[in-house]
Amino acid sequence: MSLFWIVIRQLAEIEAMAASKKVITREEWERKLNNVNIRKEDMNKLVMNFLVTEGFVEAAEKFRKESGTEPDIDLATITDRMAVKKAVQSGNVEDAIEKVNDLNPEILDTNPQLFFHLQQQRLIELIRNGKVEEALEFAQEELAPRGEENQSFLEELERTVALLAFEDVSNCPVGELLDISQRLKTASEVNAAILTSQSHEKDPKLPSLLKMLIWAQNQLDEKAAFPRINDLSTAALEDPA
Amino acid sequence: MKESNGKNTIEKSDQDQDLGLYFLELCSRKVKEELQDYNGDGDDEEKEESPSELNTINSSGGFxxxxxxxxxxxxxxxxxxxxxxxxxxxxxxxxxxxxxxxxxxxxxxxxxxxxxxxxxxxxxxxxxxxxxxxxxxxxxxxxxxxxxxxxxxxxxxxxxxxxxxxxxxxxxxxxxxxxxxxxxxxxxxxxxxxxxxxxxxxxxxxxxxxxxxxxxxxxxxxxxxxxxxxxxxxxxVKIEEIPVPTNASYGIVRSYLLHYGYEDTLNAFDVASKSTVPPINIVQENGIDDQETTYALNHRKTLRQLLIYELTWITSFISMKLIRDGEIDAAFGKLREWYPQIAEDNTSAMCFLLHCQKFIELVRVGELKEAVTYGRIELSRFFGSPVFEELVQECVALLAYERPLESAVGYLLKDSRRDVVADSVNAMILSTNPNLKETKNCLHSNLERLLRQLTACCYERRSLSGDQGEAFQLQRVLSSGKKS
Missing domain, CATH: 2.60.120.920 (SPRY domain)
Structure with missing residues (x-):
């Protein structure tokens, strides 16, 4: 056989190997799953971390009692944090700013973007309540000077003031600013800043682990066919296609 | 696990027995492994040898x-x-x-x-x-x-x-x-x-x-x-870009609380998630799923509380007389009353686990005489049975040491064992649910299943990549971000 054919045959073999992924049967996979030891204590910590970060104070307190898991943050601070969040969510931005400063004045001092967004939200609330004059005054006195310092703040300010130009905001191109989602966005920004100031991660760990699961399954998919979990809410294994 | 069509009662009780034994094994395995983790260097679970010095045998001699x-x-x-x-x-x-x-x-x-x-x-x-x-x-x-x-x-x-x-x-x-x-x-x-x-x-x-x-x-x-x-x-950063349904985490936390019977937490969680802006809508895949998990929720909560309470209470010295008089058997009593199929037979794996734990608690507080008496009454009957032998012997071995905590069987005295026993009771009760589709479902919460899948995927991928790279470790994830 000529060298040429040997090479061709070898190439074909390599190709065949690459095409036929390793197949792991459900039985084999379940055996592997059974060998994994997840500590209850760690799952408890994960759940506690979620409750605490998402601000479920009462649930966290109950969970501490029922499971004996210690929270990784002082539960009292959650109440304050949630009060701020709630204030923004319900449009009481002034109140929220005051509360943040009570909590830790450094949060807004060291975070000009957050402070701007809060002020912007305050402007939005004034406009929403039809207080046109007050809104204009507030924009000129409080927001415009900040816009001069920062180009992106200025653009945001212009976009917000544009709300005043429309009588019917439902047809206004920047009408989304009046949407509840804008409040939620600002609220979660404040929430994150407070958590960071308490040297706590701003996001719970559980969602990242779910992403990691999807990633890990996709990675393994390149090398093997195995039973996957596609529905996170049921955590049911699905046979490989 | 055997498939059951639910008609045959004998087969059903067979299955219960299997589940009890499953927990028995889990109990000894889990705690031992935890002990290993605990004693190990923690940071690196993999015990691989690393270079420590130069190889003088295989070097270019002379130069x-x-x-x-x-x-x-x-x-x-x-x-x-x-x-x-x-x-x-x-x-x-x-x-x-x-x-x-x-x-x-x-x-x-x-x-x-x-x-x-x-x-x-x-x-x-x-x-x-x-x-x-x-x-x-x-x-x-x-x-x-x-x-x-x-x-x-x-x-x-x-x-x-x-x-x-x-x-x-x-x-x-x-x-x-x-x-x-x-x-x-x-x-x-x-x-x-x-x-x-x-x-x-x-x-x-x-x-x-x-x-x-x-x-x-x-x-x-x-x-x-x-x-x-x-x-x-x-x-x-790459992983964070992967989209997951926004409320998936809420659903998983909720089903975790349901699974383990943390009813008070669950109620507080439900109240709070309804009052947030906007209310969190936890999608229930189907009504049946919920039925499966809310099963006996209040019973499970009560038994867990009683158990942990009693087991912890033994630690305080006042209870000695109560144990002797069998008055501290409220958890047992309730279990017998509500789930005779689990606890009636005093030789079941579940009863064995409970008796063992009580014995352990007595040793913990140094009430060795009481422990011996209790052991003679409740544990002796498990001697000679191949499945129970090991744990019985290890329990009894506690008596041999002046400082049992530092002994080879010291793992039995870890606080987390109480939780393991309570979790086993919880799962046993779940297994009595007549609507249960798969017995497997009562063994693990969804969260545990997801984490197992994640871990198994990472291990498998590594073993297919010439054993290179680090595996997933939940503990590393949990401790990350704390230092900053």
Whole structure:
């Protein structure tokens, strides 16, 4: 056989190997799953971390009692944090700013973007309540000077003031600013800043682990066919296609 | 687990028994493993041997002298040609089940020509040549700053290095790259085109050249921890882009609380998630699923509370009389009343676990006489049974030690064991649910199943990649972000 054919045959073999992924049967996979030891204590910590970060104070307190898991943050601070969040969510931005400063004045001092967004939200609330004059005054006195310092703040300010130009905001191109989602966005920004100031991660760990699961399954998919979990809410294994 | 059509009662009770035994096994296995984790170095669950010194047996004898600590090497002759390199490998190959392997050298003396080099070589490397000059080797050379990969012609790579410099070489298993450092800064990276075990290797090749090797016995000049953190971050950034349904986490937390019968937490959680803006809508896949998990929720909560309470209470001395009089058996009593199928038979695995735990609690508080009495009444009947034997013996062995906590069976005294017993009772009750579709479902919460899947995927992928790279460790994730 000529060298040429040997090479061709070898190439074909390599190709065949690459095409036929390793197949792991459900039985084999379940055996592997059974060998994994997840500590209850760690799952408890994960759940506690979620409750605490998402601000479920009462649930966290109950969970501490029922499971004996210690929270990784002082539960009292959650109440304050949630009060701020709630204030923004319900449009009481002034109140929220005051509360943040009570909590830790450094949060807004060291975070000009957050402070701007809060002020912007305050402007939005004034406009929403039809207080046109007050809104204009507030924009000129409080927001415009900040816009001069920062180009992106200025653009945001212009976009917000544009709300005043429309009588019917439902047809206004920047009408989304009046949407509840804008409040939620600002609220979660404040929430994150407070958590960071308490040297706590701003996001719970559980969602990242779910992403990691999807990633890990996709990675393994390149090398093997195995039973996957596609529905996170049921955590049911699905046979490989 | 056997498939049951639910018609045959004998088969059903068979299944219960299986489940009890399952927990029995889980109990001893889990706690033991936890103990191992606990005693281990924690950071690295993988017990792989790492290079610790230079391999003096397989070195190019005659050209070099290795110091008695086997961590420094000096070229003592005059080099004549390219085949009298003073090359030396580490005693072990670089461990692979991790994110990064790294070692450093300190160039004590660059000698006459400064032909020091550092790199990695395969096992059968020709021990007369510079790393990089031969196939299956790679080296960063001090005299020209070139990188050599498999032949005598190098490529421009980094700065040269000489006397007083600290140079490092590492393998990044995640990116499949070699990287080199000089005085704490990364010089460059290059694709790792070699498979199989690789030995940390250094070479000296002119008179008086001397290097000291640091395999981690001393702190590195290079900030390896930071490098690792950044590598993990790179991966994490990619992972964070993956979309998951926004409320998936809420659903998983909720079903966890349901599964373990943490009813008070669940109620507080439900109230709070309804009152947030906007209310969190936890999608229930189907009504049946909920029915499966709300099953006996209040019973499970009550029993868990009673159990933990009683087991903890034994620890306080007042309860001795109560135990003797059987008055502290409320949990047992309730269990018998509500779930006779689990607890009626005093020889079931479940009863055995409970009795064992009570015995353990008595030993914990040093009430050894009470323990003996209790053991004679409740544990003796389990002797001789092959499935229970081991745990009974280990429990009884507690009596033999003056300081049982420090003994080989000390794991039995860990607080977490109470929880294991309570969780077992919880799962046993779940298994009595007539609407249960699969017995497997009562063993693990959804959260546990997801985490197992994640762990198994990472392990499997690594084993299909030549055992390279780090596996997923929940504990690392849990402890990350705390230091900042």
């Amino acid at each position: 070099v002298v290795v110091a008695t600590d086997k961590l420094s090497v000096k070229y003592t002759s005059v080099n004549l040609h390219g085949h009298d390199v003073g090359v030396i490998q580490a005693n072990k190959f670089a461990p692979m089940k991790r994110l990064v392997y790294y070692f450093e050298i300190f160039v004590k003396d660059a000698g006459v020509k400064g032909q020091v080099s550092i790199g990695f070589t395969s096992e059968n490397f020709k021990m007369r040549r510079q790393p990089g000059w031969e196939a299956n080797s790679c080296g960063y050379h001090g005299d020209d700053g070139f990188l050599y990969r498999g032949h005598g012609k190098g490529e421009a790579f980094g700065p040269t290095y000489t006397t007083g410099d600290i140079v490092g070489a590492g393998i990044n298993y995640a990116s499949q790259e070699f990287f080199f450092t000089k005085n704490g800064q990364v010089v460059g990276t290059v694709y790792k085109d070699m498979q199989g075990p690789l030995y940390p290797t250094v070479a000296v090749h002119s008179q008086n050249e001397e290097v000291h090797v640091n395999f981690g016995q001393k702190p590195f000049t290079f900030d390896l921890k930071e490098f690792e953190a950044q590598e993990r971050m790179k991966q994490q």
